[in-house]
Amino acid sequence: MPRRSISDNLAPMHIQFCGANRTVTGSCHLLHVNGLRIFLDMGLYQGPRDEARRLNQYLPDHARTADAIVLSHGHLDHCGKLPVVVREGYAGPIYCTPATAEVARIVLEDSAEIQLEDADYINRRSRQPGQAPVQPLYRPSDIPHVLKLFKRVEYNRTIDLGKGVRFTFHDAGHILGSAYVLLQWDVPAANPGQPTTRSLLFTADVGRYNTPILNDPAPIPVLPDLVLTESTYGDKTHAPMDGVEQQFLDAVQFCVKNRSRLLIPAFAVGRTQTVLWYIQKFIHENKIPTIPVFVDSPMGVQVSRIHEDFPQYFDKQTTAMIAGKDLFGLTRITFATSMEQSKAINTVTGPCVIIASSPTCEFGRILHHLKFSMERPNDLLIFVGWTPPNTLGRRLQDGQNRARIFDRWYDVRCQIRTIHGLSAHADGDELIRFLTPTLRPQTTFFVVHGEAGVADTFAQRLSKSGVHRIGVPAMETVTFQTPH
Ligand SMILES: [Zn+2]
Ligand SMILES: [Zn+2]
Structure with a gap:
């Protein structure tokens, strides 16, 4: 791994950038x-299969013997490699907020099942006679060993790691339990009167305002003194949140009026709960009648239930709206955990709302519902987030009029809409707003967790905002020494 030094002074600390460098997945940095x-984080790289296998089997130096892992939140690209390091011998603490411990458990259990299926798929499709079978990256039986190492830490509580090093979690507003990390360490004074503490801000994933x-x-x-900032949407401006609620309401009212089906392909963590929240709000405000709502995603079901255990993390509007009651209408929603329950939804004609994964429409239970709705002109398919290129979801969003699902082609007769503005990530303006106090010449910035071009664009924006020392690291080790 290449090494370089970005300044020259006392009290060096080294940062080994081990993931989410010039890309958005695989968050992992070693201090x-x-x-x-x-x-900081131990995330899974998500990308083309061969590259993902190679990067996810790679263990950073010292991974087994590290003193601590500080986990920002439960998304797979931040926690998904924990089972690998623990199986390879890491036995130290994994610090995270109590809600992150719960979200990460569900995400890791789901990931382990996918790893098994993936290895099975490769062995069936491309294993040559006499060749040893491909092993899954990890298995469901690896997950309990990870969970045992979780140390739950509330926001704003400082944890002393020893040797003059300590850290605190602060609410990042990105998903339930998500945190940014402020790490501080003592250094010897270079001269009398000079500060003897240094600090690092790791933004991890930053959420949005007014969501x-x-x-x-x-x-x-x-x-x-030092900031590791994400830059996922550092070059973008999201559509404003203001229009989101009305667009949702129009869609649900359309289905009520036409007695049709509203399909929403959505991620299980975060977006599913936002959709449920809006529907519950419309019912509370008598804007729609109580209609059947289905969550056809075992992970979506579990994560929704977990939200109810952490009302202390909700914003004021949500707390006031629910007043201790059923936040997502969970008592009325039909949750499909088994395949039989999932198939039964296909006989429901509407009005109803069906939320299922995955937003790409490439796999997952949404496909069965799409088949049923594709040629029904009054059914409505709504995308509530970014959809990757070269996927069925993106082609439908772009207006393709025929779609192949499983074994046959369908005419696209249903209505298709996209509601913009629901991202869980801050855009460029929101990142700058969040980082504002730190935008000064004496702060050193490293821009991570963004595609290469985007990270560079965001770095330029930082430099126009008063920051003089900025790096966009590759997989490398950088020595940081505070300037005086
Ligand atoms: Zn995230
Ligand atoms: Zn992330």
């Missing part, structure tokens, strides 16, 4: 500070 080795359910990202309480 060497005051003799401790601390990982339903979650709080806004908490203001940064300490001015850091």
Whole structure:
């Protein structure tokens, strides 16, 4: 791994960038500070199969013997490699918020099943006679060993890691339990009167302002010397949140009026709960009658239930709306956990709302519902987020008039709409708003968790905002020494 130094002074600390460098997945950074080795995140790389297998089997140096892992949130690209490091011998603490421990458990259990299916698929499709079978990256039996290492830490509580190093989680407003990390460490004074503490801000994934359910990202309480910032949408401006509610309402009212089906392909963590929240709000406000709602995703079901265990994390509007009651209407929703329950939904003609994964429409239970609705002119398919290129979801969004699902072609007669503005990630303006106090010449920035061009664009924006020292690291080790 290449090494470079970005300044020249006392109290060096090294950062080994091990993932989410010039890409958005596989978040993982190793800090060497005051003799401790601390990982920030241990995420899975998600991408083309061969590359993903190679990168996900790679273990950073010292992974087995690190002193701590600090986990920002439960998305797979931040926690998905934990079972690999634990199986290979890591036995130290994994710090995370209590809600992240629950979300990560569900996400990892689901991921282990997918790893099994994936290995099975490869062995069936491309294994040569006499060749050893491909092993899954990890199995469901690996997950309990990870869960045993979780140490639950509430927001704003400082944890002493020893050797003068400590950290605090603060609410990042991205998904339930998500945190940004403020890490501080003591250094010897170079001269009398000089500061003897250094600090690092790891933004992980930053949420948005004024979104339903979650709080806004908490203001940064300490001015850091060093910032590792995400840049996922650093070059974009999201559609405003204001129009989202009305677009949703129009869609549900259309289905009520036409007694048709509203299909929403959505991620299980975060987006499914936002959709449920809007529907519950419309019912509360008597804008729609109580109509059947189906969540056809075992993970979506589990994550929705977990939200109810953490009402202390909700924003004021949500807390006032539910007043301790049924946040997502879970008592009335039909949750399909088994395949039989999923198939039964196909006989329901409407009005109804069906939420299922995956947004790509390439796999998952949404496909069965799409088949049924594709040629029904009054059924409505709504996309509530970004859809990757070269997927069925994107082609439908782009207006393709025929679609192949499983074994046959369908005419696309249903209505298709996209509701923009529901991202869980801050856009460029929101990132700058969040980072504002840190935008000063003495702060050093590393831009991570963004595609190469996007990270560079965001770095340029930082430089126009008063930051002088900015790096967009590749997989490399950088030595950081505070300037005076
Ligand atoms: Zn995330
Ligand atoms: Zn992420």
